[in-house]
Amino acid sequence: MNTSVSITINGIAYERSIPIRMLLVDFIRYEAGLTGTHVGCTFEGACGACTVHLDGDAIKSCLVLAVQCDGRWITTVEGLAEGSELHPLQIAFNEHHALQCGYCTSGLLMTGVDLIEKDSELNEEKVRHGITGNLCRCAGYSNIVDAILSVARARTHEEEV
Amino acid sequence: MKELHAGGIGARLPRKEDIPILRGEGRYFADISIAGQLHVMFLRSPHAHARILSIDVSAAEELPGVVAVITGEMIRNEMLPLPQPSVGGGLPGRKPKFWPLAVEKVKFHGEPVAAVVAETPYLAEDALEAIFVEYEPLPYVGDMEAALDPSSPRVHEDWNDNEIFKSNFRATRSADEHAAHIEEAKRRIAEAPFVVRQRFRTHRCGITALEPRGALAVWDATEGITAWMTTQRPHLQRLSLAEVLKLPQAKVRVIAPRDQGGGFGMKGSVYREPLLVAYLARHLRRPVRWLETREENLMAAGQGRDQIHDIELAADANGRLVALRDKIQTDAGDGCLGGTWGYAMPMVGGMRLPNAYILPFCDIQLRVAVTNKASLCPARGFGIFAPRFALERALDMLARKIGVEPAELLRKNFITTFPARLSTGLGYSSGDFVKTFDRLVELVDIPEFRRRQKEALSLGRYIGLGISTGVEVSGVDNLSYLTATGGPSYATVDLRVDSEGHVTVAYGDGPTGQGSQTTIAQVVAEELGIDPQNVTVLSGDTLTTTYSPGTVSGRGASMVLPAVALACRDLKKKIVRVVANDASMVAGDEEFSFADGYITYCGNSNLRRSFAELAHRIVIGAVDLPPGDTGGLEQRAVFEATRGNVCFSAHAAFVEVSPETGRVKITRYVTSDDAGVVINPLIVEGQIQGGVIQGISNFFFEEYVYNDEGQQMTSTLESYKIAKASDVPRIEIYHDAGTPNPTNPLGTRGIGEGCIAPVPGALGNAISDALRPLGIEITDLPVRPGPLFHRMDVALRDDQQA
Amino acid sequence: MYPSPIEGYVAPTTVDEAVAAFARWGEETHYIAGGQSLMQAIKSRMVRPKCLVDLQKIDVIQGIHQEPASIRIGAMTRYCDIADSELLEGPFAALVDGAGHVGDRQVRHRGTIGGSLCWNYISACMPAVNLAIGSQLTLASLSGQTRAIDIEDFLGAPLETSRQEGELLLSVELPQIVGRAGSAYRKWSLMTDGLPVIGVGAFLQLDDVGSCSSARISVTGLESGPIRVLTAERALIGVSHSNTKGIEEALNDSSTSLDTHSDEEADAEYRRVLFRHLGRDVVTRAFMRALGNRE
Ligand SMILES: Cc1cc2nc3c(=O)[nH]c(=O)nc-3n(C[C@H](O)[C@@H](O)[C@@H](O)COP(=O)(O)OP(=O)(O)OC[C@H]3O[C@@H](n4cnc5c(N)ncnc54)[C@H](O)[C@@H]3O)c2cc1C
Numbered sequence A: 001m002n003t004s005v006s007i008t009i010n011g012i013a014y015e016r017s018i019p020i021r022m023l024l025v026d027f028i029r030y031e032a033g034l035t036g037t038h039v040g041c042t043f044e045g046a047c048g049a050c051t052v053h054l055d056g057d058a059i060k061s062c063l064v065l066a067v068q069c070d071g072r073w074i075t076t077v078e079g080l081a082e083g084s085e086l087h088p089l090q091i092a093f094n095e096h097h098a099l100q101c102g103y104c105t106s107g108l109l110m111t112g113v114d115l116i117e118k119d120s121e122l123n124e125e126k127v128r129h130g131i132t133g134n135l136c137r138c139a140g141y142s143n144i145v146d147a148i149l150s151v152a153r154a155r156t157h158e159e160e161v
Numbered sequence B: 001m002k003e004l005h006a007g008g009i010g011a012r013l014p015r016k017e018d019i020p021i022l023r024g025e026g027r028y029f030a031d032i033s034i035a036g037q038l039h040v041m042f043l044r045s046p047h048a049h050a051r052i053l054s055i056d057v058s059a060a061e062e063l064p065g066v067v068a069v070i071t072g073e074m075i076r077n078e079m080l081p082l083p084q085p086s087v088g089g090g091l092p093g094r095k096p097k098f099w100p101l102a103v104e105k106v107k108f109h110g111e112p113v114a115a116v117v118a119e120t121p122y123l124a125e126d127a128l129e130a131i132f133v134e135y136e137p138l139p140y141v142g143d144m145e146a147a148l149d150p151s152s153p154r155v156h157e158d159w160n161d162n163e164i165f166k167s168n169f170r171a172t173r174s175a176d177e178h179a180a181h182i183e184e185a186k187r188r189i190a191e192a193p194f195v196v197r198q199r200f201r202t203h204r205c206g207i208t209a210l211e212p213r214g215a216l217a218v219w220d221a222t223e224g225i226t227a228w229m230t231t232q233r234p235h236l237q238r239l240s241l242a243e244v245l246k247l248p249q250a251k252v253r254v255i256a257p258r259d260q261g262g263g264f265g266m267k268g269s270v271y272r273e274p275l276l277v278a279y280l281a282r283h284l285r286r287p288v289r290w291l292e293t294r295e296e297n298l299m300a301a302g303q304g305r306d307q308i309h310d311i312e313l314a315a316d317a318n319g320r321l322v323a324l325r326d327k328i329q330t331d332a333g334d335g336c337l338g339g340t341w342g343y344a345m346p347m348v349g350g351m352r353l354p355n356a357y358i359l360p361f362c363d364i365q366l367r368v369a370v371t372n373k374a375s376l377c378p379a380r381g382f383g384i385f386a387p388r389f390a391l392e393r394a395l396d397m398l399a400r401k402i403g404v405e406p407a408e409l410l411r412k413n414f415i416t417t418f419p420a421r422l423s424t425g426l427g428y429s430s431g432d433f434v435k436t437f438d439r440l441v442e443l444v445d446i447p448e449f450r451r452r453q454k455e456a457l458s459l460g461r462y463i464g465l466g467i468s469t470g471v472e473v474s475g476v477d478n479l480s481y482l483t484a485t486g487g488p489s490y491a492t493v494d495l496r497v498d499s500e501g502h503v504t505v506a507y508g509d510g511p512t513g514q515g516s517q518t519t520i521a522q523v524v525a526e527e528l529g530i531d532p533q534n535v536t537v538l539s540g541d542t543l544t545t546t547y548s549p550g551t552v553s554g555r556g557a558s559m560v561l562p563a564v565a566l567a568c569r570d571l572k573k574k575i576v577r578v579v580a581n582d583a584s585m586v587a588g589d590e591e592f593s594f595a596d597g598y599i600t601y602c603g604n605s606n607l608r609r610s611f612a613e614l615a616h617r618i619v620i621g622a623v624d625l626p627p628g629d630t631g632g633l634e635q636r637a638v639f640e641a642t643r644g645n646v647c648f649s650a651h652a653a654f655v656e657v658s659p660e661t662g663r664v665k666i667t668r669y670v671t672s673d674d675a676g677v678v679i680n681p682l683i684v685e686g687q688i689q690g691g692v693i694q695g696i697s698n699f700f701f702e703e704y705v706y707n708d709e710g711q712q713m714t715s716t717l718e719s720y721k722i723a724k725a726s727d728v729p730r731i732e733i734y735h736d737a738g739t740p741n742p743t744n745p746l747g748t749r750g751i752g753e754g755c756i757a758p759v760p761g762a763l764g765n766a767i768s769d770a771l772r773p774l775g776i777e778i779t780d781l782p783v784r785p786g787p788l789f790h791r792m793d794v795a796l797r798d799d800q801q802a
Numbered sequence C: 001m002y003p004s005p006i007e008g009y010v011a012p013t014t015v016d017e018a019v020a021a022f023a024r025w026g027e028e029t030h031y032i033a034g035g036q037s038l039m040q041a042i043k044s045r046m047v048r049p050k051c052l053v054d055l056q057k058i059d060v061i062q063g064i065h066q067e068p069a070s071i072r073i074g075a076m077t078r079y080c081d082i083a084d085s086e087l088l089e090g091p092f093a094a095l096v097d098g099a100g101h102v103g104d105r106q107v108r109h110r111g112t113i114g115g116s117l118c119w120n121y122i123s124a125c126m127p128a129v130n131l132a133i134g135s136q137l138t139l140a141s142l143s144g145q146t147r148a149i150d151i152e153d154f155l156g157a158p159l160e161t162s163r164q165e166g167e168l169l170l171s172v173e174l175p176q177i178v179g180r181a182g183s184a185y186r187k188w189s190l191m192t193d194g195l196p197v198i199g200v201g202a203f204l205q206l207d208d209v210g211s212c213s214s215a216r217i218s219v220t221g222l223e224s225g226p227i228r229v230l231t232a233e234r235a236l237i238g239v240s241h242s243n244t245k246g247i248e249e250a251l252n253d254s255s256t257s258l259d260t261h262s263d264e265e266a267d268a269e270y271r272r273v274l275f276r277h278l279g280r281d282v283v284t285r286a287f288m289r290a291l292g293n294r295e
């Protein structure tokens, strides 16, 4: 019931022999040792703390088996910064006080980056709607929305210039 | 305005703790693993109330990877049950006896019955399915009022009824004096021209944190138990672990991880599971880890609120409140919760019922029932969510009876002289409720709203405005805290300066996202004039910190930060002595300024030395020190509040209710808070923003539902509904009409706990205001569109017929 | 929390391989598409697969295609692709309405139209949308034969369809349209984009003067599974977009016969209220879209 897989996470290929039933989130956390991706649900897949990018799309890694991602590439929160240089959204989260306990943060960053990259005309309503897959229990959302919007606006501005 | 010290008090300093978390390098409980660790999973009761006839674990034991299968019978003689002195010693009510696994019978759906220890969590779950338990179902006790009836089946068989606690809040009055007090309250109500009598009900809901619970324990023959666990109160966990495992405290070390994914009271109790994890680690001589599932969390932890209030509130012809009566009932679940036993919250809630108002005569009676539900648990607002809803709603209704704007009624009745004492005995040390409230009223422009409301109504639209307030007393004195929780409330910090001038602050609480690394650094920066980036904060480890009650009840700003300031001030004295001694002069501390990394003599700015250089001078170059001083630069300080920290919040909610669907939309929400001296506005505003949204989520969406058989129907995040970004508004927050807190050296007030409490009143009042033309009053929570629609529909039909 | 042990996992690239794999593994084999329902069931151990046949690599059942006579949507087409599709902006915009609000962004990146139809969850959106539109489904059997079936004959009670053991849903064909047509779908849930308490779909075809010549109205969230509301459909014939009273009456009258249930989220009567409320909205929007009015 074991199978071997090669999954590329943040540019590194992880080749492992794993049980078929292993969840992608457990592969990321325990096989690759990348613990920035969190778990908040039993089976319902409703909190978004486990959000990562699979081939460039934000998805919930608790609702995918690792074996399904054989040969595919994953980006986790650890892959956002380039070396010591943080992703603009990471900086914006800090500046806007968009995290308190931070447990939701990696998921929200991944959803936020997905939104910013795919929609060049974001507004508050779109952002709020865009992050409904991510629960935040502490921060009350507004600062998160502001952080995402600030990066989106900076991008649009850059493109215009 | 005072000039801001770079990164010091008052600066909107982005938080220090964010960067690792943002990089995915947070250190949460689940991120900690120990080589060779085993995994435990719990089999939980499918019944609300049943006798355990037999448990067959033999098949489970045979499965691959299974190391042990444990039941209540196997541990009842191996470890002591709760209660133990550390958890609940001071509390005045009953404390049911319980072990981590059910013994003889189960008392709620979700109670742990057996535990599997296996090589992986996957294998542990496999084995859970192979445990066979035979139950004999017993009658479900699920209604608090019925439970208090003498004819009810009993939840705890060694008790003669289901009443775990009752109180009449007579404070220091003798029985006779109190009887007279009640008579006076009754008489005043009987004679009052304006009286509201109403039942209010708040549902079972709470603040489940996004990170579930967990525990990981390691046994070592010389060091004893080391246990990492999600907790706001590591020192309390340590005491209780030592007690149930019959170990000296010195052989128990508890560590709350550096990062914790929210607590809100849910992580403040002594729970069954970590006790068992520690026992298993010792029993099996292997590291054992338990990672809670969301289902377990929603079934067994974090259920709060759940009260009924039967209120009578009266005012005289001038709109002054004359008396209050309230019969409070609370559903404590099974009450098996170390620390609060399901009733410390309603007890505190009853004591605080009179809120911000002059109410010299109160007849408040509380009865707390045990039922076959998970124990009631602390949830942000500790017991005051329900009382605030009931009283603020009653005040709103009373204002309508009198025919005045509710804001006017509130304003007329605020406590204005401090210190003040409520009829329940609770003291308020300071504040200026009127000032903070007036700021809110100024922000919302009531006359303008009334004009718009009239106009809207003529178009068939229902809009409303609701105002409510909340006083929070947290960061209280030792005696009050001891009574409510069984432990003292003082805060201790240890401050250490290294030879490069970096400061480390260690304290024994278990923060869960409050930003304390940043606020503590800001206080140090302010006091010692150094860069807050040069301050490191350590918390949560009972080995390296001294006893501390925990990250609870707004203690961070009101107790811990003052202790930090005191430690810095003592440290400065030593530094000044050294500077003066080195310069062969005599000078007091006030003659030196600490700023920008330098210590400067005010009389001559040429006498100026860098903080880092002095640190090296005292820590390493520790010769020729002033007589009596020794080498090293460290300081412990304890802050003990003599009087409670008070903060005050006033909220205004604007809503529109759709007559087509009964859905309520919050169109605007404004708060004015007295947060005292604000160390970091970003963080204070974040606490309020988050707290209010939690209140909104509780009010409309969240509810722990038990069906008629006592099955908990809301054990997923799909069924237990937490507000998402598009379900809630942006909160407008003002804290510019606050007052410095005289009870501590910084003037801070702990805002985090209380900011949620005015929410249900504000929303309930706003919806009732919108629907007043239809005669609808909000008395029961949660407010859901369906039932509201039906009430509106009936009223609209009656209208048409009339 | 964790799936029960799984013995086999296959990710074929063709339909033939997929059905062959299914046949080979036999009982307790499951196709897995986006996994947004199946994984919940597997993690809660309601479903204990022996083998999973993953459909993600089968190209021919992906994507939205304009065929000579109609539009074909591959069963493995994801919600996000439907929600963004320009091909579907016309008469079939109900699909966009539905897909754009299923769950959340992450779910829409994985979940597929085929998976939703085959799962037929009690309050799912795609079954109702396709019921309103009148889609045709094509399935491949274990023996490799294909058959076409009307959506109405496919959907059964919640979690039930007429899909045979091992049958693979290949695609969803949208009907050919003559004249003007428009559709809309809207759901109601306590939380934004949550699983709906009730959802209503409308598909209208208009005659030369812009009156409704045929209507299909569907509802999801009923214990019976998704259904068409025939009384409303009949009552709407001949009604024009400006006849708000006519629209309202059609929905009000039909709502009284709607067999709704009560649960924690809504009582039976409120479900009927929501049907009327959503129905008015989707019918009006379907009219507007058919008439070419921008919203
Ligand atoms: C958080 C969350 C929120 C959600 N909210 C909504 C919502 O608002 N509205 C809504 O409608 N749904 C909602 N859903 C459910 C979701 O839409 C799924 O039902 C849907 O995505 C299923 O498609 P899938 O591709 O993921 O199928 P899977 O889960 O992979 O499969 C579902 C079933 O269909 C079978 N199957 C799949 N494809 C085929 C095929 N081509 N041929 C034969 N059998 C097949 C599988 O064997 C399985 O039995 C939500 C889900 C989540 C996790």
Ligand code: FES
Pocket: A038, A039, A040, A041, A044, A045, A046, A047, A048, A049, A050, A051, A060, A061, A062, A063
């Ligand atoms: S853990 Fe994946 S959505 Fe909650």
Ligand code: FES
Pocket: A098, A099, A100, A101, A102, A103, A104, A105, A135, A136, A137, A138, A139, B210, B261, B262, B513
């Ligand atoms: S910051 Fe705690 S859950 Fe979002």
